Amino acid sequence: MKKIGSSIEKISRVKYDQKPLEYWGPTPDEARKIMVSKSKALKDKRTTLQEAVKTHIKDGINLGLGGFVNTRVPVAAVHEVIRHGARDLTLSMQSNSICCELLAGAMILDPDRVSIKRAELAWWGYEIIGIAPLLRYLTSNGMIELDDYTNYGMSVRFKAAAMGIPFIPVRDHGGSDMELLNKGTMMECPYTGRNVYLVPACHPDVSLIHVTAADMYGNSRLFGAQCTCAELAMAGTYSIVTAETIISDESIRNYPNLTEIPHPAVDSLVEVPFGAYPGACYGFYWFDMDHIKMFRAASEEFRKTGDKTKLKQYYDEYIFGCANHEEFIEKVTDEETRKKLKEMDGGQPVILT
């Protein structure tokens, strides 16, 4: 039983079993061993998404999802994971929308190809557009195990992993039901004597991250909100980074302060313009609400009626019907749409030279 700070169990109606604490991915020691074993050379990491996914994505892994809700989300990489197939996944993320719903939909259509066993997370939804229908379907039917944290809790679990420490003290979760049911634990601070909550490091096996720009070695820049992308890249034992654009090594060396993800934290690098679409990428394009709504409507129809026809059509047309992200973007947008999305972002300057 966990030591707890207060009488939380008397305040709410929820019931849950306290689980033995276990890592849902590599332990800090395992993660360190893998990092030490890798070549640290500045070498060309560029490849195709097919190759990157084939190399790193396996059944049973903990898959870290980058971005935040619909900002700089790794949609291109998730499409390729779905085409490739991956079962018994653990997802780890702070807040995400379309990436986890896309994986959930793939599971509903063909659990022998893609399945999510569990997720450690803070939030899964569509914000203004509505609730996430497929999450609701999976949870109402007890098909997925969840472990709840706050956005800071998940972010700082990746940060602790990136720092190479096994846990980190935080000032939240205490006094909420998350205190009892997640993997954190309350303890007395050895210095102040006050209660303080600890959350364990979270090392995904593979992190999927879409960055603004990177050189061919993987040194990456993040413009706009940085979400938890740098922490996630460094927490993962392996990472697949898609970049909106590839920039010169000379530029990286002229402004080394702008590098947020250092090259050894990147295993596979793929240049994918519109790689976060229908999510947004600051300085390049705003999110495409119509497309997200279209996918959500197909998901909601399935949840309400059990009819998978429209959901299946979406996957057949936009994921299995496209060899890569370029084909997907060609299929779903025209020049005018792309121009409009760029205007709606507002075109804040990003440094690419």
Place this chain on the structure above:
Amino acid sequence: MAEYTPMEMIAYTGSRVLEDESIVFVGTGLPIIAAMHAQHTHAPNLLMIYEAGSLAPLLEMGMPLSVGDTRAARKATYLKGLCGVFELTQRGYSDYAFIGGAQIDMYGNICSTIQGEDYRKPQVRFPGSGGAGAMAANCEKTIAIMALEKRRFVEKVDFVTSIGFGDGSPDYRDKAGVMGSGPYRVITNQALFGFDEETRRMKLLEVKPGVTPQEVQDLVGFELIIPSDVKEMKEPTEDDLKLLRETIDAEGHFLKRQIKK
């Protein structure tokens, strides 16, 4: 008096509650609208934090539709990631948490995780804490927005996502290891609530003109503290409504939503 909708009353009241020269950590929707209204009127030096990583952005591209919207990062003074802004909050830079939720109890504990009693298989799964749990823990004061309905103002929440005063004991928050002083205001379209210093229970502060304290009590699933000096809520003027409808949420993304009956 100008005609206004319940959502407009909530946004206007939210604006009134925020003080100038402070920092508010905003959630999506009405909190953003309320903070923008305050900036346009009585609090030009009110600054916003958006949890994807920005402090004090200039919202030149219009109202962000989510807290991760790229528009919420535009021309910020400080732009990092989630760790950056939540650490500002832990450190004490953030005066207000401005959040919503599905249920609230008399001590201001808020649920936004599940409906039902079985965590493994809930009747309804909501998106989860997101930033709310961390904001309610560590911003100095928590402001909650909720529709005034019996199914939301409940005796016992299904799940505590965002800490309030817990069971009401004086040291609940201290033992929980959180830093903020806790629930401050609860804003609805018909009433504004605060919390009693002695008991930490929800207290009626103001009612909408024409609404009686008893009518408010009838919509709440626990006993409110109703002092003798309950005031009338101030109503938005034509200028306030013009600002809300034509400048802040011109496309009606949030203000045109209906409160479900």
